[in-house]
Amino acid sequence: MVVLRVIERDAPGAKPPAVALDAVSIAYGGGAQPVYEAVAPTTLRVAESEFVAIVGPTGCGKSTLLNAAAGLLKPASGAVSIFGEPLSGLNGKAGYLFQQDALMPWKTALENVAIALEVGGMASAEARKQAKAWLARVGLSAFADRYPHQLSGGQRKRVGLAQVLIRDPKILLMDEPFGPLDAQTRQIMGTLLLDLWATDRKAVLFVTHDLEEAIALADRVVIMSCGPKARIIGDHAIDLPRPRDVAEVRLDPRFHTLHRAIWSELRDEVTKAYGAAT
């Protein structure tokens, strides 16, 4: 790092945001290959205890922003700070729930959850005890000794959720975590997520292509345009009361008003993305 930039636009004394992406851009290629700028300089903040959902058409750079916040991807420009500290390397304060299966197939559900504590040096017996409690919280007590391939897609996501939350991360990063699940299971998982989140209100950055899911879960819905040079084109506060039931909140008239307003923005982008893909 030759140039150190101090970006502190928040009012003095205010708590720094849990996640701050300042003019972050993401590019691939370089060298012999032409540079593909996936995400144009983008600024996004997630406050403490805030649940932010990023919505946009599939394949538009939403996940790359998330990976930048996790430290899995180095932005081409801009700065990532976590609770005011510039991020270097992997983000140790964040838990990451992947879209794909990220469980270790050679470990049972219990071992997969317990390992999250064991890597931090906790004794195996204590880690297993806590892992059991977490499996109970996600409703999988009876499946502790199953291997991932013996669980359904929804059950694997529950194990993944327990594996991430048992470490008590300050920030939760979720990359279309319920994408591969069927509609009913998604709603059940959404409600489970909100119930767990309500106990300690971590900062959440939740990526999805499903606008309804985003409105039902989040405090704020951010709309991303379609790549290349994806950027944020809309930012909507969701003032639906909490606690919410993900299935029932969809019947709320306010939900429909919000949905209509946001969809009118999103529709053009989805059409554009669809046109580009075909």
Place this chain on the structure above:
Amino acid sequence: MIGISRTKLFALQALVAAVALLIWHVGSTVPIGGTYLLPKFFFSTPGDVIARIWKLFAGGQIWKHLSITLTETVLAFLIGSVGGVLFGFWFARKPIVAAVFDPYVKMANALPRVVLAPIFMLWLGLGIWSKVALGVTLVFFIVFFNVYQGVKEVSSVVLANARLMGMNERQLFRHVYWPSALSWMFSSLHTSVGFALVGAVVGEYLGSAAGLGYLIHEAEGVFDVTGVFAGMVILAAFVLFIDWLVTLIENRLLVWRPQPASHA
């Protein structure tokens, strides 16, 4: 599974053996138009072969040969596997090493191992170690390529997840790379154990004083076809026994792996 009961399947399998033995028996003992379809001198007869096997076991001398071949097989498998695992990991984690050695690995693997047998006999003598060495050259490459692949093909998502969990290199090795490599290695276990045995028997055949390969070679040297067939039958039974042991071990160690669709 395939639409018939176990007993029926077993009966059909036994029928195949019975028909084959019958053809062999009739061809070698009943003259058709004055000539034998399967002359005794070249094909022996099932009765003689069974009698010879019985004699070998009853006399007790077979156990020495079996134990020698088994020792060679086990040693070749263990040494080859340990070497394959070490080098597989080293190459997979250090792409520069892999790139530098790539043509030599390919060259060594392309070489038919039988031509190495005389060299090993010169270097290591006619005892078990020249056979072990031959087996090692076969087993090593199978295990090496599988471990290399296993480490290379660890799911990037599982790996990213483990890193975000805070795993250091040592923990990644233990909880991610090693189990993944092991599963690849075990998927080739039947092949590598089989090759360890091939190395042992071929080595014995080419020059030794004991072992199943020696037994067969000796019988062949005096045109004792019955002895050759008896040795082959014992060898086949021995391979099936080892294969069954490997399956037992595999089932214990890879409980986490989904059953292939055809077995489900």
